[in-house]
Amino acid sequence: MSAGRVTGSAAGPSLARFGLGTAAVGRPGYITLGRDLDLPADRSVEAMRARTHALLDAAFAAGVRYFDTARSYGRAEEFLGEWLAARPDAAAQVRVGSKWGYTYTAGWRVSGADAHEVKEHSVAVFDRQIKETRALLGPKPDVYLVHSVTPDSPALTDRALHARLAALATEGVRVGLSTSGPAQGDTVRAALEVTVDGRPLFTAVQSTWNVLEPSAGPALAEAHAAGWLVVVKEAMANGRLADRNATGPDTAGLRAVAARSGTSCDAVALAAVAARPWADLVLSGAATPEQLASNLTAAGLALDATDLTRLAALAEPAETYWRTRAALPWS
Numbered sequence: 651m652s653a654g655r656v657t658g659s660a661a662g663p664s665l666a667r668f669g670l671g672t673a674a675v676g677r678p679g680y681i682t683l684g685r686d687l688d689l690p691a692d693r694s695v696e697a698m699r700a701r702t703h704a705l706l707d708a709a710f711a712a713g714v715r716y717f718d719t720a721r722s723y724g725r726a727e728e729f730l731g732e733w734l735a736a737r738p739d740a741a742a743q744v745r746v747g748s749k750w751g752y753t754y755t756a757g758w759r760v761s762g763a764d765a766h767e768v769k770e771h772s773v774a775v776f777d778r779q780i781k782e783t784r785a786l787l788g789p790k791p792d793v794y795l796v797h798s799v800t801p802d803s804p805a806l807t808d809r810a811l812h813a814r815l816a817a818l819a820t821e822g823v824r825v826g827l828s829t830s831g832p833a834q835g836d837t838v839r840a841a842l843e844v845t846v847d848g849r850p851l852f853t854a855v856q857s858t859w860n861v862l863e864p865s866a867g868p869a870l871a872e873a874h875a876a877g878w879l880v881v882v883k884e885a886m887a888n889g890r891l892a893d894r895n896a897t898g899p900d901t902a903g904l905r906a907v908a909a910r911s912g913t914s915c916d917a918v919a920l921a922a923v924a925a926r927p928w929a930d931l932v933l934s935g936a937a938t939p940e941q942l943a944s945n946l947t948a949a950g951l952a953l954d955a956t957d958l959t960r961l962a963a964l965a966e967p968a969e970t971y972w973r974t975r976a977a978l979p980w981s
């Protein structure tokens with residue numbers, strides 16, 4: 651299946667603009683804010699498998715056709731692969747993006763591990779993880795990203811690695827990167843310059859963009875203009891933009907837009923991403939089917955110019971945003 655691009659409508663974003671990410675449910679611990687409220691006390695493999703499958707069922711039934719996962723999300727690739735195998739009808743209609751470059755090291759612990767994941771963007775890790783990903787996802791992934799690239803990553807300069815990724819691209823996989831940190835824009839622009847045999851190597855990116863941290867926007871617009879698939883993650887700032895957390899004076903504008911549009915803060919946060927013409931896909935990171943349903947009310951929610959101006963005022967300095975994110979505990 652090709653990983654083509656999608657666009658929205660004048661009335662508001664269509665469901666085709668939304669994807670589901672599996673970071674919150676493929677493993678017992680993660681950094682989003684209300685996990686004790688939203689996940690079963692039993693964080694066994696079976697409980698998390700059941701939750702992941704329930705979310706995939708609900709997302710597919712609602713019309714979501716893009717799923718995001720990674721080697722490092724615990725058993726998320728395994729859970730998604732099982733679901734795809736059990737639902738060949740659905741598998742034929744969805745695109746799957748996964749990522750390599752982080753190794754899961756938490757040993758199914760919720761918190762307290764020395765490191766929950768270890769990053770290494772090397773040929774050796776790529777060679778190991780592409781095999782593991784394919785063993786779990788079958789003919790997928792349609793999109794394969796270097797996980798969490800920053801400007802100092804060897805993924806931007808290692809020619810041997812670039813040759814490996816170019817070979818994968820010739821098999822029909824869209825090769826790209828995800829980005830993190832305050833210099834996401836620099837990372838995207840450096841990646842736009844990478845070529846193999848005179849042709850651009852990367853054709854997909856997944857970056858953080860939300861109303862608190864919009865700094866990557868101009869570089870993502872350039873990537874979109876270059877024909878890349880642009881996917882947005884952390885649209886809810888790891889849960890900071892959910893109604894129950896967006897209670898302070900800093901998010902008053904978000905609450906005002908939710909009240910004006912008769913919807914929730916989470917729907918506005920996702921709709922604000924989908925309002926960017928360069929954002930091909932916006933990920934929901936829902937941990938429950940109820941959150942997913944609420945997130946997906948962003949489909950069809952058209953924000954007006956006044957809404958967008960109000961939301962633009964919420965932006966934090968990128969350094970401040972990423973410092974706050976780095977301090978979020980695993981729970």
Ligand SMILES: NC(=O)c1ccc[n+]([C@@H]2O[C@H](COP(=O)([O-])OP(=O)(O)OC[C@H]3O[C@@H](n4cnc5c(N)ncnc54)[C@H](OP(=O)(O)O)[C@@H]3O)[C@@H](O)[C@H]2O)c1
Nearest residue numbers: 671672673682683684685828883884886887888889892935
């Ligand atoms: N480097 C990378 O490549 C990278 C990094 C991060 C994420 N991602 C991808 O992007 C996806 C989304 O990112 P994310 O999950 O980190 O962040 P997010 O979308 O900013 O936050 C998702 C979290 O917000 C909370 N939430 C959502 N809707 C809610 C509602 N209606 N009410 C209350 N709380 C609500 C939930 O957390 P609680 O239930 O805990 O409150 C949920 O897990 C991930 O699944 C993953 O696929 C990629």
